[in-house]
Amino acid sequence: MPEPISIGTYTNPSSLMERLHSELRLLQQEGIPVEVDIDQIGEFTFLDCFPRSKGVLSEDDSWESIKNSVANCLAQVIVEEWETLIIKKIVRDNYYYYNEEEKQVIFQKTKEILNPRGLNVYRQRERKEKVMERLLEYLDLNRDLILEGFVNFRLKDYQKELENVVSAAVDEFLLEKEYAEFIRLLTYFVEIQEPRVQKVQIVFKKKGNFALLNEHDQPLHHESLEGLMNDMLANEINFEDLLISALITLAPQELLLHVEAGVKDSDAIKTIRLVFKERVTNCPGCSKCGGNKE
Numbered sequence: 001m002p003e004p005i006s007i008g009t010y011t012n013p014s015s016l017m018e019r020l021h022s023e024l025r026l027l028q029q030e031g032i033p034v035e036v037d038i039d040q041i042g043e044f045t046f047l048d049c050f051p052r053s054k055g056v057l058s059e060d061d062s063w064e065s066i067k068n069s070v071a072n073c074l075a076q077v078i079v080e081e082w083e084t085l086i087i088k089k090i091v092r093d094n095y096y097y098y099n100e101e102e103k104q105v106i107f108q109k110t111k112e113i114l115n116p117r118g119l120n121v122y123r124q125r126e127r128k129e130k131v132m133e134r135l136l137e138y139l140d141l142n143r144d145l146i147l148e149g150f151v152n153f154r155l156k157d158y159q160k161e162l163e164n165v166v167s168a169a170v171d172e173f174l175l176e177k178e179y180a181e182f183i184r185l186l187t188y189f190v191e192i193q194e195p196r197v198q199k200v201q202i203v204f205k206k207k208g209n210f211a212l213l214n215e216h217d218q219p220l221h222h223e224s225l226e227g228l229m230n231d232m233l234a235n236e237i238n239f240e241d242l243l244i245s246a247l248i249t250l251a252p253q254e255l256l257l258h259v260e261a262g263v264k265d266s267d268a269i270k271t272i273r274l275v276f277k278e279r280v281t282n283c284p285g286c287s288k289c290g291g292n293k294e
Contacts, residue, residue: 005139007145015077024066106166183275186275210239
């Protein structure tokens with residue numbers, strides 16, 4: 001009788017035992033009796049898997065089925081449980097200069113990139129299949145597997161992939177941090193200056209541009225805007241940057257947003273709402289926004 005497939009681990013062995021018993025129970029239901037012996041050697045728990053007696057398959061086929069089941073179970077454990085541990089270690093070791101709250105944000109962003117909404121199961125299954133392929137290659141030549149050693153030394157490409165995802169999460173985190181600081185500064189500038197106009201209406205149009213109107217529905221003319229217009233022509237400032245600059249300069253007491261049908265929330269619209277807060281009102285629908293209601 002061949003040597004049993006022996007899996008050793010010191011990382012949450014109870015979870016591995018539970019998953020492995022559940023996986024092998026499916027084999028038993030298919031007529032392949034399987035036995036699992038449990039040994040404790042120091043801090044390691046070893047799970048030895050082998051056919052208990054002759055079942056519906058030949059001995060070779062029984063071992064092949066056990067090997068596939070064990071590999072499937074281990075791949076699931078690695079992707080669903082170890083992946084979290086690996087990501088936390090990468091964040092802790094490579095980005096130690098961030099505080100605990102920032103590390104937690106980076107961790108959550110990494111998980112979101114790895115498992116985007118709507119593609120969670122699909123992306124996770126992709127990674128599991130790659131890990132399982134490595135496990136089967138290993139178990140074709142070896143009967144003993146230490147889970148910690150396999151992850152650390154046989155899955156370096158998998159860990160490198162996770163490092164790259166963490167790096168992308170850090171980039172996203174820094175961009176959001178810079179944007180938050182940008183919003184904070186703009187809010188400060190608005191709050192410290194006296195409003196130069198009482199009310200400004202902004203009409204966001206389908207073509208990507210906008211119109212500024214006064215409270216009488218007339219095009220807004222103000223001496224403070226003349227310099228901004230000259231800057232736009234001289235420095236090729238885009239429409240959204242011009243709009244934000246104009247509103248910061250005018251610091252209106254009231255802002256009424258008209259959004260034409262089909263226009264999605266742009267960065268400019270989001271920025272206006274964040275900076276001017278309670279001063280902003282959304283038009284419930286009128287002729288200027290084509291009856292569109294947000």
